[in-house]
Amino acid sequence: MLSLVDKLCERRSLSVDEYERLIAGRTPELAEELARRAVAERKRVWGTKVFTRGLIEVSSHCVNDCYYCGIRRSNKQAARYRLSPERILACAEEGYGLGFRTFVLQGGEDPWFSDERLCDIVASIRSAHPDCAVTLSMGERSRASYQALHDAGAERYLLRHETSNPLHYRRLHPPEMSFERRMRCLGDLRDIGYAVGIGFMVGSPYQTPHDLAMDLKLVEEFGPQMCGIGPFVAHHATPFASQESGSLELTCYLLSIIRLISPGILLPATTALGSIHPQGREKGIMSGANVVMPNLSPVDVRKDYELYDGKICTGEEAAECRCCLAARMWSIGYEIVVDRGDPVDDRRIQ
DSSP states (O other), X not given: OHHHHHHHHHHSOOOHHHXXXXXXXXXXXXXXHHHHHHHHHHHHHHTTEEEEOEEEEEEOOOSOOOTTXXXXXXXXXXXXXXXXXXXXXHHHHHHXXXXXXXXXXXXXXXXXXXXXXXXXXXXXXXXXXXXXXXXXXXXXXXXXXXXXXXXXTOOEEEOOOBOSOHHHHHXXXXXXXXXXXHHXXXXXXXXXXXXXXEEEEESOTTOOHHHHHHHHHHHHHHOOSEEEEEEOOOOTTSTTTTSOOOOHHHHHHHHHHHXXXXXXXXXXXXXXXXXXXXXHHHHHHTTTOOEEOOBOSOHHHHTTXXXXXXXSOSSOXXXXXXXXXXXXXXXXXXXXXXXXXXXXXXXXXX
């Protein structure tokens, strides 16, 4: 397996079959070696900086019915809310004072957030804080919508593809959703000029090593500026309620591989990692990640944005959450910085 690791480090590329062999052949020793090399690459490009993204969860309403998601439209138990523009701007204002220079507006696919409303919110944040980046994670929209939001000042867009295998995609989503439309949206975002983030679940129902190998190949070929991966964690009010969670070890293993594919990528140690293990985010950073995403949402609604069971930090104030993460990163030799944390083009890295 070390020959495959050497090849990956040299070429930043493997075949799907080779990625599958690397995944299937995972051992603790191989994971340690991959993490060592991934951290070396991460430090070569980024040093010990850890970038923060101020996450504002704007709505728990969603028109979609994804089988794994706690805010799916069929979940009649879900507590629904949406933040007013004024509350969103207040979250950004508080976050700016705490040192955040990127704000991520995330929510279910909620039609209330029309282009006009969302463009006004984006433009207002950029006007108040011109030194900050606005990232959107609001699902599938039309190309015209993406263009309007980009024109309003949104520079980055996160749209997790969830799986690169169309057959697997159909097993995770209702018939009205399509893998082809998801990929078309990602192509539109890239063409418009966004810094694009993709991502996938690790250990989702029916997933195979071949599926994960296809995900890694997509990271390599699509060349996203950001990639968010995290373990699948079940929600009690979904069809997958009884499914086991994805593993910390495999998620960290894949983080290391992604860092070796793309040294300049922005790679979060996700909240889901911290939700399945007390030191999950630290372990993610020590596997090659370089981003954490503290929650800036109002405390009174955080528990209602319940994508999965057991989500951490639902009761912490924003300042408390950021200070806690800063201390955690410091304890493993990393430093949270006040910085937009713009992506680095791999083509400029020698």
